[in-house]
Amino acid sequence: xxxxxxxxxxxxxxxxxxxxxxxxxxxxxxxxxxxxxxxxxxxxxxxxxxxxxxxxxxxxxxxxxxxxxxxxxxxxxxxxxxxxxxxxxxxxxxxxxxxxxxxxxxxxxxxxxxxxxxxxxxxxxxxxxxxxxxxxxxxxxxxxxxxxxxxxxxxxxxxxxxxxxxxxxxxxxxxxxxxxxxxxxxxxxxxxxxxxxxxxxxxxxxxxxxxxxxxxxxxxxxxxxxxxxxxxxxxxxxxxxxxxxxxxxxxxxxxxxxxxxxxxxxxxxxxxxxxxxxxxxxxxxxxxxxxxxxxxxxxxxxxxxxxxxxxxxxxxxxxxxxxxxxxxxxxxxxxxxxxxxxxxxxxxxxxxxxxxxxxxxxxxxxxxxxxxxxxxxxxxxxxxxxxxxxxxxxxxxxxxxxxxxxxxxxxxxxxxxxxxxxxxxxxxxxxxxxxxxxxxxxxxxxxxxxxxxxxxxxxxxxxxxxxxxxxxxxxxxxxxxxxxxxxxxxxxxxxxxxxxxxxxxxxxxxx
Amino acid sequence: xxxxxxxxxxxxxxxxxxxxxxxxxxxxxxxxxxxxxxxxxxxxxxxxxxxxxxxxxxxxxxxxxxxxxxxxxxxxxxxxxxxxxxxxxxxxxxxxxxxxxxxxxxxxxxxxxxxxxxxxxxxxxxxxxxxxxxxxxxxxxxxxxxxxxxxxxxxxxxxxxxxxxxxxxxxxxxxxxxxxxxxxxxxxxxxxxxxxxxxxxxxxxxxxxxxxxxxxxxxxxxxxxxxxxxxxxxxxxxxxxxxxxxxxxxxxxxxxxxxxxxxxxxxxxxxxxxxxxxxxxxxxxxxxxxxxxxxxxxxxxxxxxxxxxxxxx
Numbered sequence: 001x002x003x004x005x006x007x008x009x010x011x012x013x014x015x016x017x018x019x020x021x022x023x024x025x026x027x028x029x030x031x032x033x034x035x036x037x038x039x040x041x042x043x044x045x046x047x048x049x050x051x052x053x054x055x056x057x058x059x060x061x062x063x064x065x066x067x068x069x070x071x072x073x074x075x076x077x078x079x080x081x082x083x084x085x086x087x088x089x090x091x092x093x094x095x096x097x098x099x100x101x102x103x104x105x106x107x108x109x110x111x112x113x114x115x116x117x118x119x120x121x122x123x124x125x126x127x128x129x130x131x132x133x134x135x136x137x138x139x140x141x142x143x144x145x146x147x148x149x150x151x152x153x154x155x156x157x158x159x160x161x162x163x164x165x166x167x168x169x170x171x172x173x174x175x176x177x178x179x180x181x182x183x184x185x186x187x188x189x190x191x192x193x194x195x196x197x198x199x200x201x202x203x204x205x206x207x208x209x210x211x212x213x214x215x216x217x218x219x220x221x222x223x224x225x226x227x228x229x230x231x232x233x234x235x236x237x238x239x240x241x242x243x244x245x246x247x248x249x250x251x252x253x254x255x256x257x258x259x260x261x262x263x264x265x266x267x268x269x270x271x272x273x274x275x276x277x278x279x280x281x282x283x284x285x286x287x288x289x290x291x292x293x294x295x296x297x298x299x300x301x302x303x304x305x306x307x308x309x310x311x312x313x314x315x316x317x318x319x320x321x322x323x324x325x326x327x328x329x330x331x332x333x334x335x336x337x338x339x340x341x342x343x344x345x346x347x348x349x350x351x352x353x354x355x356x357x358x359x360x361x362x363x364x365x366x367x368x369x370x371x372x373x374x375x376x377x378x379x380x381x382x383x384x385x386x387x388x389x390x391x392x393x394x395x396x397x398x399x400x401x402x403x404x405x406x407x408x409x410x411x412x413x414x415x416x417x418x419x420x421x422x423x424x425x426x427x428x429x430x431x432x433x434x435x436x437x438x439x440x441x442x443x444x445x446x447x448x449x450x451x452x453x454x455x456x457x458x459x460x461x462x463x464x465x466x467x468x469x470x471x472x473x474x475x476x477x478x479x480x481x482x483x484x485x486x487x488x489x490x491x492x493x494x495x496x497x498x499x500x501x502x503x504x505x506x507x508x509x510x511x
Numbered sequence: 512x513x514x515x516x517x518x519x520x521x522x523x524x525x526x527x528x529x530x531x532x533x534x535x536x537x538x539x540x541x542x543x544x545x546x547x548x549x550x551x552x553x554x555x556x557x558x559x560x561x562x563x564x565x566x567x568x569x570x571x572x573x574x575x576x577x578x579x580x581x582x583x584x585x586x587x588x589x590x591x592x593x594x595x596x597x598x599x600x601x602x603x604x605x606x607x608x609x610x611x612x613x614x615x616x617x618x619x620x621x622x623x624x625x626x627x628x629x630x631x632x633x634x635x636x637x638x639x640x641x642x643x644x645x646x647x648x649x650x651x652x653x654x655x656x657x658x659x660x661x662x663x664x665x666x667x668x669x670x671x672x673x674x675x676x677x678x679x680x681x682x683x684x685x686x687x688x689x690x691x692x693x694x695x696x697x698x699x700x701x702x703x704x705x706x707x708x709x710x711x712x713x714x715x716x717x718x719x720x721x722x723x724x725x726x727x728x729x730x731x732x733x734x735x736x737x738x739x740x741x742x743x744x745x746x747x748x749x750x751x752x753x754x755x756x757x758x759x760x761x762x763x764x765x766x767x768x769x770x771x772x773x774x775x776x777x778x779x780x781x782x783x784x785x786x787x788x789x790x791x792x793x794x795x796x797x798x799x800x801x802x803x804x805x806x807x808x809x810x811x812x813x814x815x816x817x818x819x820x821x822x823x824x
Contacts, residue, residue: 047782058551131554131562134551135553135558136555200681203604203679203680203774204600205774205778233782234769234770236659236662240662240666241675243674244666244673395785396545396548396785397548399547399551400544400548403547425552432552432553433552
């Protein structure tokens with residue numbers, strides 16, 4: 001308290017000089033980034049890691065900060081290919097229940113410990129035991145057998161087509177075995193990654209400063225001398241930080257994109273990661289009997305004017321879609337994107353056939369932030385006789401309400417990722433977004449083919465996509481552009497397929 | 512005066528305990544469903560159950576509250592449920608930012624409001640009308656609109672100030688001044704006319720009272736009467752409105768903190784409330800109530816010192 005009042009007093013005393021002083025410090029746009037070497041990369045992030053323990057890492061925009069300090073076993077390139085990183089090669093046995101990884105032998109962690117097979121075992125077990133948000137990524141791993149220092153075998157309880165992908169995500173982040181689970185690890189990452197945290201300069205809620213690690217094993221991935229992460233929850237703060245050049249790049253949205261564009265900042269184009277729309281969860285009709293009829297679910301799809309919604313709500317920053325699998329997943333089917341083109345007459349016909357000529361009541365739940373989209377849907381559904389009641393879900397209890405079957409229809413924004421990830425998130429009977437456990441023997445067979453299909457997995461997932469599309473499990477509206485804007489005079493950036501923000505490796509100083 | 516002070520402190524402590532208990536109970540209305548939110552949408556039922564046990568969500572509410580109180584008394588406010596640094600570390604780094612913002616802003620509000628309010632009361636005429644009109648405008652324009660306009664013009668377009676906070680670890684006084692100037696101006700513009708209006712009314716009221724007429728009849732100068740007697744008598748009304756504004760800002764500053772990305776407690780309170788991070792929210796509640804109690808105590812003591820009659824009642 002003493003410090004505070006002193007500080008407050010000092011601020012008070014000299015605030016008369018504020019304008020003068022600020023004239024100097026406010027213009028300091030590049031945060032001291034020199035021109036020597038790679039300079040400084042300053043990113044405006046949404047939020048910050050809740051803990052630097054890799055067991056607490058998450059996906060999408062929350063994975064990026066961990067990439068600064070940690071390497072993953074497998075590197076995912078900007079266009080989604082999986083390449084060697086800490087693991088130099090990997091292969092499955094015939095029934096795909098054992099994944100053998102060959103490891104680099106020249107890597108050390110920032111605390112001096114060596115990276116080896118035991119470290120892989122320690123990290124996978126750390127993720128499984130610490131109940132992290134992405135523990136599911138290594139759930140299929142039953143045990144980890146270090147064969148020798150440079151070879152490790154992951155024994156699986158069942159084939160997992162997304163495992164290699166997961167080892168390029170939270171599931172593959174490698175921290176120093178000594179540090180895992182310690183108190184220090186929460187505030188300071190100890191990895192083998194390209195940068196090391198400068199703890200003097202870093203403080204939660206304000207900024208995290210990282211400096212390039214000397215003798216990093218892969219200098220190609222280490223393009224800057226310093227990386228600074230600045231967490232900004234508020235969109236206004238992110239756009240202002242970018243416009244005033246306090247950050248080099250940040251994520252915006254459709255409403256602020258033009259502002260950045262007008263000020264001369266570049267934006268990554270056609271960067272589509274999430275889809276948004278309705279999840280018609282109560283497919284058995286236990287709560288809303290009408291939804292038990294496939295014709296009603298199809299009618300809902302026909303009743304949506306996706307083009308108009310895209311233009312009016314997203315200002316064109318996105319594209320209409322009628323399927324839940326993304327174009328980069330290998331499971332998307334072009335024809336499905338015109339399966340349910342806007343046709344209110346057809347919707348009315350189908351409703352009449354199903355015995356709902358007079359329409360029916362449709363409760364739709366959603367978290368906060370989708371009010372405009374829901375208003376548009378309510379209007380469009382009313383045109384074909386469907387009467388919508390909207391319920392806003394509490395963020396804190398959202399997942400619990402969902403998994404306990406209180407939500408027959410949900411409007412949601414969801415990641416459009418790898419097919420097996422998507423199947424486990426929204427289609428399989430264990431999926432949290434399948435709370436009514438919808439399943440048919442036919443679909444089960446298709447899903448099993450994906451799981452055991454090996455290299456054919458993505459191809460097999462097309463059949464799943466066709467099945468759920470024909471049976472109208474969902475009513476997708478559009479894919480949304482990730483509006484990622486940056487100062488192209490200072491840096492270059494490449495978008496990262498199926499990831500909310502580009503990986504840290506995709507940034508480089510402008511040439 | 513000592514009895515009076517002790518009484519005020521005692522009632523402050525009662526308030527503190529009552530608010531903490533109420534906040535704790537309200538936060539747990541959603542009960543164990545928070546565990547699911549923490550482990551995320553990929554987690555299995557077993558993971559959710561394990562998290563519930565880990566956080567003690569399987570214990571009855573009174574037991575959990577008493578545990579929290581016991582730890583809090585020993586100085587341990589726990590750790591964020593989402594796994595980050597301890598609550599006290601988190602608050603200690605953020606509290607100075609919020610207090611500096613509110614403290615400096617209220618100091619300027621006090622100086623300007625007292626000057627303008629007194630001038631309006633004494634001179635009347637155009638100043639008086641300007642204050643009244645200003646009070647309406649200040650009330651009508653939301654603080655965040657002012658903040659956005661200030662940020663756009665003076666930070667983004669003119670580049671005189673940082674658009675978002677540049678206060679970091681070890682940053683010098685210039686970073687503090689540069690980062691706080693625009694938010695402080697936003698608060699001052701928003702609040703000064705309302706309190707000037709209150710001070711104006713209080714001064715006018717006091718000037719009409721008998722004791723002032725008596726002083727005038729004794730031949731004291733208007734200036735002396737104003738400074739020594741009228742302002743002293745009008746002070747309680749002014750202090751009350753200023754302390755209310757201060758307390759209001761503890762919650763209201765959050766919007767400014769978000770727009771200017773100031774790493775203060777308001778920012779922390781919002782993000783942790785949305786996610787259901789109860790240890791952090793309780794930390795914020797505790798610290799905030801302590802500050803409110805201290806401010807109220809200070810105001811009571813100043814009032815008591817200015818006006819002995821208050822001490823008796």
